[in-house]
Amino acid sequence: MTDPVFVIHGVGNRDRDGFEAAVTGLQKASGTDLVPVYWGDLGADDAHFGITLPTPPDLLRDDVTVGTGPVPDTAADGVEPEIVDVRQQWPHVEAGARERVEGPELPDDGLRAGPGAARDPEPLLDLVARLWPDTHWLSRTRDPALLHEVGAALADVLTELDPDASYDPYPHAFEVRSRGDEEERLRSLVRRRLSDLDRVAGAAIQATARRVNHALRSRVGPATTRFVGDVLVYQRHQAAVHARVRAALDAVDPGIGRGPDRPARIAAHSLGGVIAVDMATAEQPLWTESLLTFGSQSALFHVCDPRGGQLTAYDGRQPVSLPPTLRRWTNLWEPLDVLAFAAARLYRLHDGTAPVDVPVPHLASAGLWTHSAYWAHPEVAAQLAAAMAPRSG
Structure with missing residues (x-):
């Protein structure tokens, strides 16, 4: 009789029924007898994550909309991009x-002097170039469309220099309308127009950045909390998690994984792979015949903080030797999964071969967040069946 494959889930799993349903689906797809090992109730408590989020003051009231209230001269809420090389702008x-x-023809909005002969843009551009470094927000934007429109808006100042113009946005800016005072008037108009545009850009940048920051932290935050939180909880309560895995094996047969004569077969997702490798290489190991990991971080964790047990630290030269308690290891990774790491370059099995890293093709239906997409991926089911097949000879 062949023992079943025990499946250990990873971070952020708080739905036992959902996890067991995913394992059932993988069992049908792979044709392999699987037993789910649930430990999510031991993970991080993220029920009160929201109370830790800093909320911008203008998001605390429902009646406040974008653009209301004073705009500070300097960056608010830490929103201040770096100054961009003016040669790029x-x-x-x-x-x-x-x-x-x-x-x-020049724009005719019914208020200005209307279409007329084009004026020389050089004095305007020279003046804007001198004033540009004094802007706070415009000097920090990389958006070509915004910069183009700013240039166009500044050029409209030239129509306001016409002595017959019926519209003056700054009626008290400069009272003398003679041609001899045109240069001074141009300077006054450009300075004020540039200041207005800079202030409007600042209001838009800050409002957008605050809302994007808050939205991302509100939506991504719980998943981040569960990942980081579960890792921290596992580091502190490793023994309790290992005991949960051991109990699942004992429920099937207490002899599984206790020695080389009856090693276990394990499939593990994400942090579950770290748990499986830790147990297989511990001083009192879980003897493992075949391990399949997918979207896992064991190699990353070991190079950052050596795991101990029977593993030596990586010295940057020689691969880390795995003990005979871990006989085979297939490691799956998906190209868009930022939480998946390779194992073959870091580790060597006891027979001198490397674990097998296998890329899992990206499925368009998985979207951009692919860390949880392995469960229903047909390639994972195929690799599971192959990895757990009896060894010939």
Whole structure:
């Protein structure tokens, strides 16, 4: 009689019924007798995660909308991108200004002087170039479309220099309208227009950044908490988790994994793979005939913080030798799974061969978060059946 394969789940699993259903589906797809090993109730408590999130003041009230309230001169809530090299920005600003000035006709909005001959953009561009480093937000944007539109908006100042213009956005900015004072008036208008545009850009950047930050932390935060939290809980309560796994094996037969004559077969996801390797290489090991890990981090954890037991630390030169208590190891990874790591370059089995790293093709239906997509992946079922097949000879 062949013992079943014991399946250990990874981080963030709080749904025992859902986990057992996933194992049942994998059993049908692989044709392999599987026994689920649930330990999620020992994991991190994330019920009160929300209370730890810093909430921007303008998100505390439902009646506050984007753009209301004063905009500070400096960055709020830590939202302040780095200053961008003006050489990367200026071509977009200049193109927007030149297209506006040198186009077929100047804009006619019914308020300004209307279509007319194009004016020389050089004095405007020279002035903007001198004032640009003094902007707080515009000097920090990399968006070509925004920079282009800023250039176009600044070019509109030239229409406001016309002595016959009926619209003046700053009626008290400069009272003298003679041609001799045009340069001073241009400087005054550009400075004020640039200041307005900078302030509007700042309001948009801060409002968007605060909301994106809050949304990401609210949505991704619970999953992050469960991953990090479960890792921390496992580090502190490793013995309790190992005891849960041992109890699941004993419920089938107390002799499984106790010695080389009856090693266990294990399949493990995510942190479950770390648990399986830790148990197989412990001083009092779980003898393991064949191990299949998917989306797991055992290699990462060992190079960062040596796991102990029968494993030596990685010295950067020689692979880490695995004891005979872990005989075969197949490690699956999916290209978009950021929590999946390779094992073959770090470890060597007792017979001198490396664990087998197998890439699992990305399925479009899995989306971008693929760490939980292994359970229903047909390639995982096929690799499970192959890894757990009896060894010839």
